Amino acid sequence: MTALFEARELGFAYRGRPDALADVSFTLETGENLGIVGESGAGKSTLLRLMLGLTRPSSGTLLTDGSAFDSRSRSALRAHRRFAQAVFQDPYSSLDPRQSVERIIAEPLRSLGIERARAAVHQRVSAALESVGLPADAAGRYPHEFSGGQRQRIAIARAIVPNPRLLLADEPVSALDVSTRVRIIELLAELGSGESPLTVVVVSHDLGVVAALCQRMLVLENGRVVEQGRTDAVLSAPQHPYTRRLLASVPRLPA
Ligand SMILES: Nc1ncnc2c1ncn2[C@@H]1O[C@H](COP(=O)(O)OP(=O)(O)OP(=O)(O)O)[C@@H](O)[C@H]1O
Numbered sequence: 001m002t003a004l005f006e007a008r009e010l011g012f013a014y015r016g017r018p019d020a021l022a023d024v025s026f027t028l029e030t031g032e033n034l035g036i037v038g039e040s041g042a043g044k045s046t047l048l049r050l051m052l053g054l055t056r057p058s059s060g061t062l063l064t065d066g067s068a069f070d071s072r073s074r075s076a077l078r079a080h081r082r083f084a085q086a087v088f089q090d091p092y093s094s095l096d097p098r099q100s101v102e103r104i105i106a107e108p109l110r111s112l113g114i115e116r117a118r119a120a121v122h123q124r125v126s127a128a129l130e131s132v133g134l135p136a137d138a139a140g141r142y143p144h145e146f147s148g149g150q151r152q153r154i155a156i157a158r159a160i161v162p163n164p165r166l167l168l169a170d171e172p173v174s175a176l177d178v179s180t181r182v183r184i185i186e187l188l189a190e191l192g193s194g195e196s197p198l199t200v201v202v203v204s205h206d207l208g209v210v211a212a213l214c215q216r217m218l219v220l221e222n223g224r225v226v227e228q229g230r231t232d233a234v235l236s237a238p239q240h241p242y243t244r245r246l247l248a249s250v251p252r253l254p255a
Helices: 043-054 074-083 101-111 118-132 137-141 148-160 180-191 207-213 230-238 243-247
Strands: 007-013 019-028 033-035 060-063 083-087 166-172 200-201 216-221 224-230
Touching: 007 043, 019 060, 019 224, 033 043, 033 207, 043 083, 043 166, 043 200, 060 101, 101 118, 101 137, 101 148, 101 216, 118 137, 118 148, 148 166, 148 180, 166 180, 180 200, 180 207, 180 230, 200 207, 207 230, 216 230, 216 243, 224 230, 224 243
Parallel strands: 033 200, 033 216, 083 166, 166 200
Antiparallel strands: 007 019, 007 060, 216 224
């Protein structure tokens, strides 16, 4: 079976800096959510930017559905935006405060040329709102009228409205309070188990988020993959000293 997404020996360096990523390889199968973990500066966000096509790898290859993806080609980039959408950490800065929720969510439909007819756009926005658990009348309101968790739902609705195959989420819950976090993680898990399953890739420094959401995980240390595999296997029997240190640094309540 062709993998949904594959990274082969990816490398990347910011100008004048040592490698931010080196020899990164992994495969994503449809419906198998992947968690990317590692300490600050390990290269998690850089890897996500490469996966989104926002940054071009210095070496290596990205494959979507078995075909090499060349982010120098405008048409390939456009097709890639339909394939992979993103949600970022801060639901306050990621939504334009001057635009209604309807306009915000409709943006990918218009910019990717998927749908322009008003009634059809409205219908897809309503369906996306329903999928993320917001009422249809949210469409006419503005971001400042919503809580942090609701704003993150709006950002998720905008990401799923073009029916992407991959949803890349960079620390999607770290700006939210604890109870809201749980509900957003549940929402992301539901999206990944629907009729047309969306595969979710989550970057998180929180191993709890990865354990709750991801069947597989990948551990980055200084831009290199030091361990990857099934989440339950990695968390219950970490093979690499760095993964053991990461696990040991998770705060626990006293027994
Ligand atoms: N725009 C940039 N210019 C130069 N170096 C950068 C830039 N962005 C990131 N880096 C460097 O690349 C490396 C990887 O950074 P990256 O942001 O991908 O790590 P991260 O694992 O996402 O960290 P965090 O958890 O703190 O967000 C770090 O050494 C960082 O300092």
